[in-house]
Amino acid sequence: MSLDGSPRALIGPLDRERSGPLIAAMDDCNARFGRGSVVSARAGLETKRTWSxxxxxxxxxxxxxxxxxxxxxxxxxLYNLS
Structure with a gap:
């Protein structure tokens, strides 16, 4: 699927320079905690999670x-102590 036909194209072009550090951080988390631990919000809506x-x-x-x-x-x- 090309980026032009993706849902992202509806809200603006993908800025690869700005998204690079975010994707790198997500990759680091997934490497540490397991594949699929961190996903974009859009990616997480299509599959049912096994945890709750x-x-x-x-x-x-x-x-x-x-x-x-x-x-x-x-x-x-009131106590009268006298």
């Missing part, structure tokens, strides 16, 4: 949902 998020390990929602924050109350008690 472990939802049992996620943070409770009350850390991001203020409406679900537990409410604590306290009462003031």
């Amino acid at each position: 998020t472990k939802f049992e390990m996620r943070t409770p929602r009350y850390t991001t949902q203020i409406s679900e924050l537990p409410v604590a109350t306290a009462q003031e008690r």
